[in-house]
Amino acid sequence: MLHILFKFYYNLLLFSAILVFDGSFRVNRGDVFTTGLKYNHTAAFRQKTEFYEKAINTALENNAMNVARTDVSGFGEGPLINVRFRVFLDMRKLPL
Secondary structure (H helix, E strand, C coil): CHHHHHHHHHHHHHHCCEEEEEEEEEECCCCCCCHHHHCCCCHHHHHHHHHHHHHHHHHHHCCCCCEEEEEEEECCCCCCEEEEEEEEEEHHHCCC
16 A cells, blocks of 8 residues: 555656646835736736746756746836746756
8 A cells, every 4th residue: 555655646747747836025126017007918027027937947946946937927016126026947857
């Protein structure tokens, strides 16, 4: 029975090697909230999304995390930018 459970757990690890984390942070200085950040179809939203996705990826990769994907979902309602994001980490390539 133990062998079956171990094999099941091992197979589960092989097939679900992506961990998903939701997070948020607030930008207090250095960036300005505009009304274009409220709507995901604007150019301002797309530009900030790209900027913060790169920043999040860089921060995680500098700490030995292998990022499979990062999605920024929003910036809050103002007056400060509140970045909401989801990170997908590939656990197969993380150092143990």
